[in-house]
Amino acid sequence: MAFDYDKYLRPGKLPHIWCPGCGHGIAMKGLLRAIDICELDKDNTAIVSGIGCASRLPGYVDFNTLHTAHGRAAAFATGVKMAKPEMNVICVGGDGDGTAIGGNHFIHACRRNIDMTYVIFNNSIYGMTGGQFSPCTPTGAKASTTTYGNPDPVFDISKLSIGAGATYVARTTAFHATQIDKLVAEGIKHKGMAVIEVLDDCPTTYGRRNKFRSVVDMMKRLKEIAVPVAAASKMSAEQLEGKVLTGVLYKEDKPEYCEQYAQVIKTASGA
Ligand SMILES: Cc1ncc(C[n+]2csc(CCOP(=O)(O)OP(=O)(O)O)c2C)c(N)n1
Numbered sequence: 310m311a312f313d314y315d316k317y318l319r320p321g322k323l324p325h326i327w328c329p330g331c332g333h334g335i336a337m338k339g340l341l342r343a344i345d346i347c348e349l350d351k352d353n354t355a356i357v358s359g360i361g362c363a364s365r366l367p368g369y370v371d372f373n374t375l376h377t378a379h380g381r382a383a384a385f386a387t388g389v390k391m392a393k394p395e396m397n398v399i400c401v402g403g404d405g406d407g408t409a410i411g412g413n414h415f416i417h418a419c420r421r422n423i424d425m426t427y428v429i430f431n432n433s434i435y436g437m438t439g440g441q442f443s444p445c446t447p448t449g450a451k452a453s454t455t456t457y458g459n460p461d462p463v464f465d466i467s468k469l470s471i472g473a474g475a476t477y478v479a480r481t482t483a484f485h486a487t488q489i490d491k492l493v494a495e496g497i498k499h500k501g502m503a504v505i506e507v508l509d510d511c512p513t514t515y516g517r518r519n520k521f522r523s524v525v526d527m528m529k530r531l532k533e534i535a536v537p538v539a540a541a542s543k544m545s546a547e548q549l550e551g552k553v554l555t556g557v558l559y560k561e562d563k564p565e566y567c568e569q570y571a572q573v574i575k576t577a578s579g580a
């Protein structure tokens with residue numbers, strides 16, 4: 310039977326703003342299937358975002374939702390989780406929102422290992438504002454602010470998350486749509502900071518500037534660059550050149566922040 314997305318959507322908020330061929334819709338559907346796998350109670354679930362095309366997602370879904378300031382998703386989500394530790398807290402947003410203006414909030418949420426799930430939609434660009442380069446725009450790529458090619462090195466969001474202290478880190482792509490729900494569901498079930506990077510596409514501001522002839526070409530690229538972690542272990546450095554690893558990249562059990570903080574309160578109150 311086909312999956313019933315309607316039960317999680319707010320019909321009054323549709324149609325969405327996403328362009329035809331934008332990968333964000335695929336990522337959103339993966340998130341909704343993951344929520345369904347985990348049987349999360351809508352009333353006990355908060356979905357939090359900053360600003361951007363990806364960050365419009367909370368408006369469309371029927372949970373407790375917060376559409377906040379640019380880059381501040383992790384900060385607001387931390388507040389929600391600290392106030393209501395029993396709540397399932399999910400952050401969504403783009404590569405620009407999460408790793409440029411919001412980079413500081415993002416790494417510190419990872420460092421604290423606070424129990425939330427952060428699904429980051431990495432389309433390598435600031436889509437909403439017309440295609441300025443982000444920390445995830447490939448070196449050499451064209452953006453509205455790098456018309457001669459981007460001279461900057463690129464953040465690997467998954468490595469950044471692991472380095473900063475997240476205890477569940479996974480990556481997939483919009484091409485591998487059926488993997489999104491599985492990885493996000495595992496992240497939701499994980500106690501601690503879970504980051505799931507979904508590589509997707511922005512045909513409107515990135516694809517056209519970078520000579521992708523169609524959305525299909527952008528999807529084919531996602532298919533070609535992805536290598537499952539298990540397969541990568543049998544490949545040489547040359548074979549892995551230009552590829553990205555997909556699947557669960559890191560998992561660890563470590564003390565969770567709300568529990569640690571509750572302990573501090575207990576100690577301070579002499580209980
Ligand atoms: C303080 C502030 N600075 C800049 C902006 C403009 N702005 C809105 S969205 C955005 C970038 C969004 O890029 P990303 O997070 O990658 O999301 P996408 O649109 O690509 O999904 C920027 C720079 C803003 N809204 N607020």
Ligand code: SF4
Nearest residue numbers: 327328331362436511
């Ligand atoms: S501008 Fe790009 S990221 Fe924004 S909705 Fe259109 S395709 Fe998606």
Ligand SMILES: [Mg+2]
Nearest residue numbers: 403404434436
């Ligand atoms: Mg983006």
